[in-house]
């Protein structure tokens with residue numbers, strides 16, 4: 001079935017970034033079709049029992065009036081305001097996202113976009129419902145899943161069903177009773193290993209870093225309650241306290257002008273691998289942690305995984321390997337874009353789309369937001385706290401183009 005006239009804007013994805021840009025576009029009077037399962041990644045690709053690493057203040061999805069923050073949701077549920085010392089549980093954040101969606105973007109269609117192709121008057125989108133339609137503008141807000149990265153040395157194990165990426169799991173309790181090698185040192189690795197340990201698995205963490213790093217607990221719930229010398233020395237920002245974080249969160253437009261290499265290094269290293277402050281007690285010393293170890297090769301031996309390591313321990317056997325080595329943006333991995341479109345998108349730094357100040361790619365009318373935009377606008381795009389900057393810039397640019 002092909003819908004007749006083109007819609008002005010199609011948004012692919014109904015996570016924090018897709019919902020936010022939809023809310024901002026609607027406020028500017030631009031008609032949108034929003035496709036995807038609301039908060040789909042948070043429901044299906046994050047482990048049950050997880051807490052957010054970001055503070056409540058930094059976990060609000062941006063709406064044009066600023067009336068749909070996490071604490072507004074809590075107030076609507078009759079619950080108390082929470083500050084920086086509150087760790088937001090995953091199920092609360094999903095309920096909050098649903099509340100935001102129902103109030104700000106009730107028209108979300110729970111369909112998956114299977115293909116986006118160039119068309120004479122914009123783009124042709126095919127859905128898993130069998131419908132196809134044309135949109136003049138497409139905003140890709142598909143999130144992090146297509147970019148999940150499994151290092152080359154572990155891919156043979158993944159093919160044999162003995163290794164998987166953290167983004168493939170919503171229920172880590174299924175590993176109970178199994179010995180699981182967890183690769184990585186970031187929040188996802190540390191929290192996944194901890195959740196598995198607490199659910200009766202035998203995790204063994206393998207991390208290249210010499211020591212595991214955890215954040216410091218906030219001094220107060222409201223950053224403004226800190227003594228003024230502290231506020232000056234380390235200004236509060238959604239990414240954490242500090243002047244470099246202030247620069248990244250307050251001036252993402254300036255990030256665009258840094259040289260390619262510098263941007264790539266900053267996106268990779270700022271907020272490097274570390275666990276949330278509230279995870280330290282539950283993690284440190286609770287299960288084997290092979291810091292200073294690197295996986296060199298991996299093979300299947302009698303139905304189990306055998307890892308060769310560089311480090312004091314040289315071999316590790318496990319029933320399963322959980323890969324928590326993060327995400328790497330690469331447009332080539334976006335199967336939902338037709339190959340011709342993928343090739344037409346100008347990229348930098350091994351596959352990240354180069355975007356205009358309004359988040360438009362080199363293909364007119366094709367926008368990227370969220371993690372895809374981190375190479376252009378910096379680390380703030382990796383987190384929910386970037387939704388306001390992105391949604392304002394995209395909605396301004398798209399509204400201008402649609403009216404032209």
Ligand SMILES: Cc1cc2nc3c(=O)[nH]c(=O)nc-3n(C[C@H](O)[C@H](O)[C@H](O)COP(=O)(O)OP(=O)(O)OC[C@H]3O[C@@H](n4cnc5c(N)ncnc54)[C@H](O)[C@@H]3O)c2cc1C
Nearest residue numbers: 013015016017036040041052053054113142143370383384
């Ligand atoms: C384990 C983990 C923990 C995290 N913790 C935090 C945290 O504490 N704080 C924080 O700010 N950030 C956190 N993040 C980062 C977080 O993913 C982003 O902040 C946020 O989810 C980005 O929103 P998004 O809308 O870009 O992407 P997503 O949340 O990934 O949403 C993408 C949406 O697009 C949909 N979709 C994808 N492809 C299609 C398609 N073809 N058709 C239709 N729909 C599609 C998906 O179903 C999903 O609903 C975490 C990430 C991970 C992996």
